[in-house]
Amino acid sequence: MALLGAVILVLFLNVVLAQTNGHSTSRALEGDQVLRLHPGTPDAVAMLDSLVYMPGFQLDFWKPPSHVNQSVDVHVPRDNLPAVLDLLQQHSIPYHTMIGNVRQAVEKHMQDNHKARARTAGRPARVNDFDFSVYHEWNEIDDFITDVQQTYPQIASLSSEAATFEGRSIKTLKLGKPSTSGETKPAIWIDAAIHCREWISTATVLYAIDQFTRQYGSDPTVTRLLDELDWYFTPVFNIDGYIYTWAAPENRLWRKNRSAQPGPCVGVDLNRNWDDHFAETGASPDPCSIIYHGMAPFSEPETRGISDFVLNHPEIKVYLAMHSYSQLWISPWGYDYARPPHYHLQNAMALAAESASRAVHGVQYRVGRSIEILYAVSGGARDWAYDKAGVTYSYTVELRDTGRYGFLLPADQIIPTAEETFPAYLTVGQWILDHPQ
Known part of the structure; x- marks a missing residue:
């Protein structure tokens, strides 16, 4: 049969x-x-x-x-x-x-965002003028994080840790008060849009950057977290793909990067390209597949560059890869039903972060390992950070929603999503300070 x-x-x-x-x-x-x-x-x-x-x-x-x-x-x-x-x-x-009708849904999503953006049309993408309630193109995001660094030089620095296939610099914004003792502080890494159609991930990270910088010096929790920790934010991991998703409605649901591949198809799924159980499960050898893992581990300049940065910064204690959708906090592993050695610690932090998030709007996120609550997958950033870079607290965070809109989350849900995510970041930071490794 x-x-x-x-x-x-x-x-x-x-x-x-x-x-x-x-x-x-x-x-x-x-x-x-x-x-x-x-x-x-x-x-x-x-x-x-x-x-x-x-x-x-x-x-x-x-x-x-x-x-x-x-x-x-x-x-x-x-x-x-x-x-x-x-x-x-x-x-x-x-x-x-x-x-x-996917075309109609995409066009409505983009038109609604365009109308919302008209409220602030003509304003520079700077700290005091940035509209966090809409989705932004890459050039606006680049201008914003540059202005953050210039506005808050005492706690912010900007670097280019990698380049994309098309030659763009992947920008990482570091927030934290410089150490006066010369000792390296524990650090937290947060990236977004490795899958470029997941716009809400980037919007949420931008909101968090704004909250950290605005509240520093006035809010005791935020001040402590920037005084005692360093925070690395990469708002757009897959810049080439992100720009492509803005170019036309038919591009909006693009997922991969834009690297040339054998044959007619373009791009690699950057979250299948890491050197950890590469090509074992949840990935495809077909260059035309949306989950194509690439020719080899770290075949892509984006994953090579970011992985090198993480390996060169062993002070990173948390790796948060922001995604959408499904409302999940996902811990290792995606390729094995066995629980990793640090499972109980990983689960405890995720439960604490989810509780802080849920307290804002009552929106629940499930907590668990990928292979249990989502699907089997290998070659991803989360498991690589845990297995190869030694980052105990490594997670994929799937933001809103649970499927009504999927990747086409309306702009009017950006602020609520960001509002419930920011306290989770604070909880993660407090956990690291309260549970030193």
Whole structure:
């Protein structure tokens, strides 16, 4: 029966690919849908998992298959939709439509943000004029973090720790009062937009930078955390990809970087390119896949540069990789069901951070290991930071929401998301000071 199902699946894919090859890109995403699937058996999960890695069959799994009765979100191209729906019916997999027309949803998302940005049109992207309630393009973000450094030189410094494939500098803003004793302070690393379509991750980090700098000297908690810790913020890890997502509606859901690859396809999933159980699970060898792991570990200049920085700063005690969506605090590992040696410490910090976050707006985040609460994955930054860089407290933080909007989170949710995330950062910092290693 399994073999028959596989044969039927291949036949479907051949038909689908023949249709897709002739599809015009003038209205890319038009008629595409995002479906939420509900696999209720191990066979259903296995069948969906086979689609993730099927060469050429480019379904975009926003939330990949993992466990029985755990929902799966998938962006299905219009021309593939009949075959996919037929397949779901054959395997008795219930589903409902999350987004009925992806193009329309993208255009509304971008138009609404553009209208909101009109409120502050013409203002320079500086500390006193920056609008944290909208999404910003890279040049505005670059101007803002530069102005932060110039406005708060006593606690802020800006550096370029790596370069992108297209030659742009990856900017890292360091916040913290310089040590008077000459001793190296414990540090916390926070990056965003390694997956460039996850705009809310960047917006949340920018808000945190503003809160830290504005409250320093007046709020005792913030002041202590900057006096006794250093904080490294990289608001946009994948700058080339981020710029690309702003260029046109059809680019908005791009995930990878923009590096040249063999054949017609572009880009590597930078969160599959780290030298830790590379290419074992949750990644694809297909350059056209959205989870393509690259030619080799650290084949990409972005991951090489940032990993070198982290290795050269052993004082980093926390690594937070900000993502969206699903509302999760995820600890190691993604590739092994065994609990890592520091599991209880990792879980305790995450629970404390989640509690601080939930106290703001009552929005709950699940806490656990990737392989338990999300999906199996290897070659990622979180596990590399723990396994190879020795960062005990290493997490992926998946921000809002749980699927209504997915990666197209409206701008009116930026401030609430950022407001609930900032206390989590404070809690993480206090934890490091209260539990010295």
